[in-house]
Amino acid sequence: MSIRDIVLAGTPQLRQIAKSVNSQWFGTNDAISLIAELFDTMKARNGVGLAAPQIGVSLRVIVYGFQINSRYPDQDPVPLTLMVNPTIIEASKDVVYLYEGCLSLPEVRGLVPRHEWLEVQAQNEKGQLFQKRYQGFEARIIQHEIDHLDGKIYPERMDNMRTLGITSALKEAGLIR
Ligand code: ZN
Numbered sequence: 256m257s258i259r260d261i262v263l264a265g266t267p268q269l270r271q272i273a274k275s276v277n278s279q280w281f282g283t284n285d286a287i288s289l290i291a292e293l294f295d296t297m298k299a300r301n302g303v304g305l306a307a308p309q310i311g312v313s314l315r316v317i318v319y320g321f322q323i324n325s326r327y328p329d330q331d332p333v334p335l336t337l338m339v340n341p342t343i344i345e346a347s348k349d350v351v352y353l354y355e356g357c358l359s360l361p362e363v364r365g366l367v368p369r370h371e372w373l374e375v376q377a378q379n380e381k382g383q384l385f386q387k388r389y390q391g392f393e394a395r396i397i398q399h400e401i402d403h404l405d406g407k408i409y410p411e412r413m414d415n416m417r418t419l420g421i422t423s424a425l426k427e428a429g430l431i432r
Contacts, residue, residue, distance in 0.1 A: 256299070257288065257292045257295050257296075258292075258300075259292050259310040260310070261296070261310065261358045262308065264359045269403070269406065270406040271313050271406050273308050273313045273314055273403075273404040275314075276339050282380075286380070289307060289314070292310060296310055297318055301326055303320070303321050303392075303396055304320075305317070305318055305319070307404075308403050308404065317337075317338050317400035317403070318335070318336065319393075319400060329432055333392060333393045337379060338378075338397070339379070341376070341404075342376050342377070343373050343374070343375055343398075344375065346372070346373040347373065349370070352367065352369075353369070354366055354367075354430065354431045355367040355369075355399065357399070357408060359408065360408065360409075360410075362422050363419065363420070364419075364425055364431060365413050365416070367399075367409050367413055368413075368414060369395045369399075369412070370394060370398060371390060372389065372390040373390075373397065374386065375387060375397060
């Protein structure tokens with residue numbers, strides 16, 4: 256297991272635009288260890304997704320997925336997925352709201368609008384392109400992680416800052432589980 260520290264909000268690194276990965280990167284030791292570190296760190300920290308800038312690597316690489324997650328107990332399993340250079344091709348006009356958190360902003364949640372579905376193109380660990388439509392919680396995670404690649408964090412996506420709260424207090428109030 257190779258677990259890395261999470262870069263917290265306030266660190267300038269988290270605000271950088273991450274660089275695209277070039278074709279020479281795939282299959283290198285750097286690539287293999289970054290991918291392992293992302294999955295290992297996400298699982299160790301109980302995350303549902305993680306972007307490379309969150310472990311201090313300014314590259315357009317994200318991972319996500321879980322079977323059961325105690326931070327989001329109401330969500331169905333999402334397959335473990337790696338996306339390199341993900342691009343949103345199309346997104347729904349309709350948005351959905353959910354209390355969202357972030358490993359880079361511990362103990363805080365806020366109600367964040369996200370596209371209900373989106374069509375994404377990305378590369379896998381071999382550099383092969385794939386394109387797929389995602390919806391629901393999986394689509395939300397992808398939007399959250401792609402935002403990290405662009406130096407954005409979820410409070411910037413909120414349209415009602417009054418919903419921002421401390422996780423334990425929101426649970427106490429019955430607003431999240
Ligand atoms: Zn995050």
